[in-house]
Amino acid sequence: MKMKILVINAGSSSLKYQLMDSESGQVYAKGLCERIGIDGRLTHKVPGRDDVKQDIPMPTHNEAIKAVMDALVDPEKGVIRSTDEIDAVGHRVVHGGAEFAASCVIDDNVIAAIERCIPFGPLHNPANLMGIRACMEAMPGKKQVAVFDTAFHQTMPPKAYIYALPYEYYEKDGVRRYGFHGTSHKYIAGQALRALGREGHPEGTKIISCHLGNGSSLAAIVDGKVVDTSMGLGPLAGFPMGTRSGDIDPTIMEYLMGRYGWDIKEMLGVLNKKSGVLGISGVSSDFRDLSAAAREGNERAALALDKFAYEVKKYIGAYAAAMGGVDAIVFTAGVGENDADMRMRIASGLEYMGVKICPKCNATRGKEEISAADSKVKVFVIPTNEELMIAMDTAELVK
Ligand code: AMP
Numbered sequence: 001m002k003m004k005i006l007v008i009n010a011g012s013s014s015l016k017y018q019l020m021d022s023e024s025g026q027v028y029a030k031g032l033c034e035r036i037g038i039d040g041r042l043t044h045k046v047p048g049r050d051d052v053k054q055d056i057p058m059p060t061h062n063e064a065i066k067a068v069m070d071a072l073v074d075p076e077k078g079v080i081r082s083t084d085e086i087d088a089v090g091h092r093v094v095h096g097g098a099e100f101a102a103s104c105v106i107d108d109n110v111i112a113a114i115e116r117c118i119p120f121g122p123l124h125n126p127a128n129l130m131g132i133r134a135c136m137e138a139m140p141g142k143k144q145v146a147v148f149d150t151a152f153h154q155t156m157p158p159k160a161y162i163y164a165l166p167y168e169y170y171e172k173d174g175v176r177r178y179g180f181h182g183t184s185h186k187y188i189a190g191q192a193l194r195a196l197g198r199e200g201h202p203e204g205t206k207i208i209s210c211h212l213g214n215g216s217s218l219a220a221i222v223d224g225k226v227v228d229t230s231m232g233l234g235p236l237a238g239f240p241m242g243t244r245s246g247d248i249d250p251t252i253m254e255y256l257m258g259r260y261g262w263d264i265k266e267m268l269g270v271l272n273k274k275s276g277v278l279g280i281s282g283v284s285s286d287f288r289d290l291s292a293a294a295r296e297g298n299e300r301a302a303l304a305l306d307k308f309a310y311e312v313k314k315y316i317g318a319y320a321a322a323m324g325g326v327d328a329i330v331f332t333a334g335v336g337e338n339d340a341d342m343r344m345r346i347a348s349g350l351e352y353m354g355v356k357i358c359p360k361c362n363a364t365r366g367k368e369e370i371s372a373a374d375s376k377v378k379v380f381v382i383p384t385n386e387e388l389m390i391a392m393d394t395a396e397l398v399k
Pocket of ligand 1: 212213214215242285286287288333334335338339
């Protein structure tokens with residue numbers, strides 16, 4: 001069904017929005033509210049028109065949403081006559097814990113459950129809730145849907161999500177693997193099944209979805225359902241990312257905290273913001289900068305890229321083993337979609353398990369299948385579209 005869905009991604013001081021068609025993915029308008037709680041700036045973009053930038057006071061998310069509504073219905077910069085034309089609102093919510101295995105229409109119970117998940121997503125969930133509450137106030141009675149980063153991973157079996165800690169911390173405190181980027185992995189799984197000709201009948205398919213961006217994670221997907229993923233209770237886990245360390249030996253924390261007198265917040269600051277490929281290289285978290293530096297002979301930049309490719313390759317091997325094979329590997333997000341050299345590095349050496357990239361296809365922008373004709377495993381590059389996935393889920397729930 002054709003619907004106009006407003007997709008909201010609320011952060012603590014920012015709010016991204018897109019008004020889009022949930023069927024075609026056509027974007028009518030999108031934009032960003034920044035510096036909420038400080039002063040406030042709106043950037044409003046309509047395809048084919050000049051961007052509009054405006055300073056608008058935004059003491060809270062309420063004024064930010066009001067500014068978005070005004071921009072959408074404005075006779076000159078707007079794209080709709082009234083907010084009645086918005087069929088529903090879809091919100092990105094980061095942590096749904098074990099409470100949510102799917103997207104759902106927001107009511108008081110859902111809000112209470114999102115609040116219960118705040119300890120798992122202390123930075124994101126409160127901000128997501130501010131966005132939800134602001135929309136409820138601005139558009140009373142309009143259906144609102146919550147789409148969780150964690151939900152698609154809820155099909156993992158216990159052996160994949162349990163940590164080898166005293167079981168009581170799982171039972172009492174909910175300590176387990178949850179996984180993130182679920183909206184992206186769900187979209188990619190759907191697109192990969194389409195590319196494999198298995199849309200609607202995913203039984204027996206084995207897919208590895210590689211979301212490689214500033215934050216990165218892999219998901220192992222059997223029969224269209226996640227069986228394992230690299231992030232954990234929080235999004236710091238897995239392999240090295242732009243600025244996040246990925247998995248490390250916890251002994252390192254005790255050692256460094258002792259040496260430098262850091263408390264746990266300072267330690268986590270290092271692991272979240274100063275590590276990953278930025279930490280190793282000392283150059284940048286951006287793979288374009290790293291490639292340029294490596295080409296100019298910077299050895300640490302080269303090492304950072306090497307480390308990233310090596311760890312992703314190891315995860316692919318692990319997930320192929322876990323699934324007992326793999327039919328398709330999909331690359332997506334900033335690095336996965338754009339960095340042909342990184343894709344080649346990751347896939348090279350996997351020929352023994354039937355992965356063979358066609359160098360020419362890999363180097364051609366916009367080419368979806370990049371595996372060689374005789375590759376047993378299909379390798380795809382598919383642009384992710386989390387907003388569209390949120391819009392699709394929202395439309396499905398409110399139709
Ligand atoms: P994302 O988090 O998905 O927006 O990805 C952002 C990251 O993608 C950036 O930090 C870059 O490292 C990477 N990226 C974007 N474009 C390119 C490109 N053309 N080549 C290599 N890396 C890129």
